[in-house]
Amino acid sequence: MKEKQNKSNANDYFTKDHENAIVAYVNTQDKIQRTRLYIQYIEPAFNEMVDKIVFTYKFTTLPNIDSLRQECKIWLITILDKYDPNSGSKAFSYFSVITKNWFIHKVKKTSEQTRREIDYDSIMNACEHDNLIVYNGYIQQRENNEFWVAFWKEIKSWETLELKPNEKRVVEAIKIIMEKPDAIEIFNKKAIYFYIREITGLNTKQVVNNLNRIRTRYKAFKSSWNDANI
Numbered sequence: 155m156k157e158k159q160n161k162s163n164a165n166d167y168f169t170k171d172h173e174n175a176i177v178a179y180v181n182t183q184d185k186i187q188r189t190r191l192y193i194q195y196i197e198p199a200f201n202e203m204v205d206k207i208v209f210t211y212k213f214t215t216l217p218n219i220d221s222l223r224q225e226c227k228i229w230l231i232t233i234l235d236k237y238d239p240n241s242g243s244k245a246f247s248y249f250s251v252i253t254k255n256w257f258i259h260k261v262k263k264t265s266e267q268t269r270r271e272i273d274y275d276s277i278m279n280a281c282e283h284d285n286l287i288v289y290n291g292y293i294q295q296r297e298n299n300e301f302w303v304a305f306w307k308e309i310k311s312w313e314t315l316e317l318k319p320n321e322k323r324v325v326e327a328i329k330i331i332m333e334k335p336d337a338i339e340i341f342n343k344k345a346i347y348f349y350i351r352e353i354t355g356l357n358t359k360q361v362v363n364n365l366n367r368i369r370t371r372y373k374a375f376k377s378s379w380n381d382a383n384i
Contacts, residue, residue, distance in 0.1 A: 167202040168246045168296075171195060176245040180237055192231070200230050203246075204253055213257045216264060226256055241383065242307060247300040251380065301379060306332065308375045312368075323354040324364040 175195035179188050204226050208214060216222055230249060237248055309332070312325055327350045350361050 167206075168199045172199040173245045176234070176237060177239045179234060180239060196234070200227055200249070203250060204230070207250065207253050208257065211254065211257070213261070216257070216260055222257070222260060226253060229256065242304060243379075243383075244300050247297055247304075247379075250297060255380075304379065305372075305375065308371075312371065318364075320354070320356055320360055321364045321367060323356060324350060324361060324368060327353040328368070 172195050175191045179191045179196060182188060204223055208219065208223055213219060213222075230253070233252070237245060239245075241248075309325065309329060317325065330353060331346070331349060347358060347361055350356075350365070351358060354361065356364075
């Protein structure tokens with residue numbers, strides 16, 4: 155029990171205190187306070203986050219990776235002010251996403267310079283297959299949790315839109331499925347359509363048409379999430 159607790163504490167390097175410190179940093183222009191917050195909370199969290207992302211996603215294959223890690227950490231300082239606490243995105247998700255994107259850009263740039271075709275999707279799949287459990291999957295698990303919390307808020311916000319009656323039914327059906335996933339046995343995509351059809355009373359064509367509209371909203375949400383705008 156003690157061993158598990160120590161392992162958990164070792165992974166919880168980006169805590170609520172670090173989140174609050176970033177929010178406080180953004181909300182003040184006091185240089186002394188900003189310096190204190192950065193040294194005491196933000197810098198240690200950023201250092202740990204960058205290192206974990208580099209090893210988890212095997213960015214260690216990049217040339218001069220040690221220099222790139224330091225460059226990324228410095229770059230994070232320059233964009234601290236860009237974080238908006240009111241956007242609905244946690245600081246951890248925001249900075250971890252843009253850190254991964256920063257290294258992805260370096261991978262692509264290195265590929266262009268060496269004139270080698272690098273299938274980045276294959277790299278990511280290999281990383282997920284071989285190294286997804288690095289650090290007990292802390293980064294992936296936390297990002298996934300925060301993604302679904304943000305997506306649930308997004309779905310709730312759709313209730314304020316002027317939706318057509320059938321679209322409202324489909325949105326409510328999706329909420330039911332998401333609220334009680336363990337109570338529903340879903341084995342394939344057709345089964346999901348079946349459940350939504352049963353819940354809404356709509357026919358398959360009506361379900362598909364309304365899901366397509368909802369899918370458009372989801373794509374916009376996912377794009378904003380990937381760009382760290384949520």
